[in-house]
Amino acid sequence: MAKPLIRSIKGTHDILPDQSWRWQQIENTVRDFMRRFGYREIRTPVFERTELFARGVGQETDIVSKEMYSFVDKSGNNLTLKPEVTASVIRAYLQHNLGRQSPMTKLYYLDRAFRQERPQAGRYRQHHQFGVEAIGSPHPETDAEVISIAYGILKELGLSELELRLNSIGSQNSRTNYRRALKAFLKPHLPKLTETSRRRFDTNPLRILDTKVPHEIEILKDAPILTDYLTPEDAEHFEAVKTLLQTLGIPFVLDSSLVRGLDYYTRTTFEITSSGLGAQNALCGGGRYDNLVETLGGKQTPAIGFAAGMERVLLALESDTDKTPPETIDLYFVCLDEYARPTVMKLTNKLRSLGFSVETDLLRRSLKAQLREANRLHARMALIVGETEFQNQTVQVKDLTTAEQKSVNWDSLVDYISRLNFNSE
C-alpha cells in the first residue's frame, strides 16, 4: 500500500537546477534590455477580482468565458488567478495614479499567467511571460519602440528564424465600417460556416478571420480586408508604424488575418513567430489598446504593449542550440579529521565571504570520495586538511588540473588563494 505520490498540477512544471540557469539567463537579458530602454519593473499580485478580467479582457473572449481559474474566497469575493497580465498592470496604474506622476509611463514585468486549457507543446496551465506596457502616447513611435523591444530581446537571446507579423485592426470607427462589409460578404456563405463561426457572426465577426478550418480559409480568401476600411487617421498611423519599422531595420510581413483574441486591442496588432516550434509558434503577441484604461475606469489614455512566453522562448532556443551549463566552482575543501571540522568550516566561510565559491563535504566521507566529488564539481583547487595538517596548522592546496600540491599555513591561506587568478579560464 504505497502512499499515492502527490504530483504537480497538470500543465504545470517544476524548473529543476539543470534548467534554472537557462531561465536566469533569459531573465537577466530581459532586465538589462528593459533598463536600456527605460522601462521599469512592476509586480502585481497573482490573483485579482474576477471582474477586472471580465471588463478588461472581455466577457466574450475564450480566455474569460472558459479558461480562467476562478474561485470564491471565504469572504465571498470572486477572485481569479490572472490569465494575462495587462489588465493587472493597468489596474495598478490607475490605483496608484501613475499617470499623474508623468504623462508617459513605461513598465515591464516578468510574471506568470494561468489558463485552464488542455496542455500541449508550448501551452501550459501555468506559463511565464515577460512583457511591457507603454502607457500615455498615441503616436506611432511608441508602437515602433515596443515592437523593437520585443524583436530585439528575442534576437539578443539568440533566436533566429523569427517572423514579425503585423496588422492594424483600426479604431472603433474603422471596425464598425469593416464589420458591416465583412458581414455583408459572409452572409451568403453562412450555411457553409462552422457553428462557432456562425455564433461569432453575431457576437464578434472579426474573430472568424482567425479560423483554421480549411474550407473557411478558402471562403475568406475573397473577404474584404480590414486595412482597406481604416479611417484616414488609422491608415496614417499604420503607415507611420510601417515606415518606422523599415527605418529601424526590422523586417515584417503584413497579415490581415491577425486579429488576436483579446477584446481590448485597437489599431496596431503584432505577433512574433518562430518556425520549428510546432503548433504553438507565437513567441510573443501584442498590440495597441487605446480604450482599456478608460474601460477600467480611468480617463481616455492610449497605450500599447506585448507579452512573450518564456517557455516557448526556451523551446525555440533548444531547437537552435544545446549548450551545457557552465557549472564550475573555485574550491573544494576536503576534511579528513574530526577535530579539524570546526576550523575547516571557519576557513571555508572566510573564503566564501571573500567571494570564492567553496564546497565542503557534509557527509563525512572518505578522502577518495571527497576528491571525486571535487572533480565532479569541476573545482579548480582542492584544499585538504587531515590529522597532520591540523596539528601543523596547514592546508594542502592541490591544483586539480595540474595535480600539483603545496602546503600552506592557515595564516597565509587567504592571501595565497586570493593571489591565484581564477578568472583566466
Next chain:
RNA sequence: GUGGGCGUAGCUCAGUUGGUUAGAGCAUCUGGUUGUGGCCCAGAAGGUCGUGGGUUCAAAUCCCAUCGCUCACCCCA
C-alpha cells in the same frame, strides 16, 4: 471539451510467437592496501514492469477499465 501516440530502475531504452531469479548503458555508492580525484577494472544498491480487474497451469507480454504523460484540434504567450 474532442481525437491520436505512449507508460519497464534517477535518466535513455532492451525484453523472442504469454513460460520460471526482468536486463543493458549512463548516473549513484563502495572497493582496487595504510591520506589523494579524473581513465580503467571489480562489486553493490536501485523496479509491486503506471494502477485495478479479467483470461490462463503461467502475464511486463493478451483483453477491459482507470490514471498519468505527450501531440494535434481549439485557443493563445
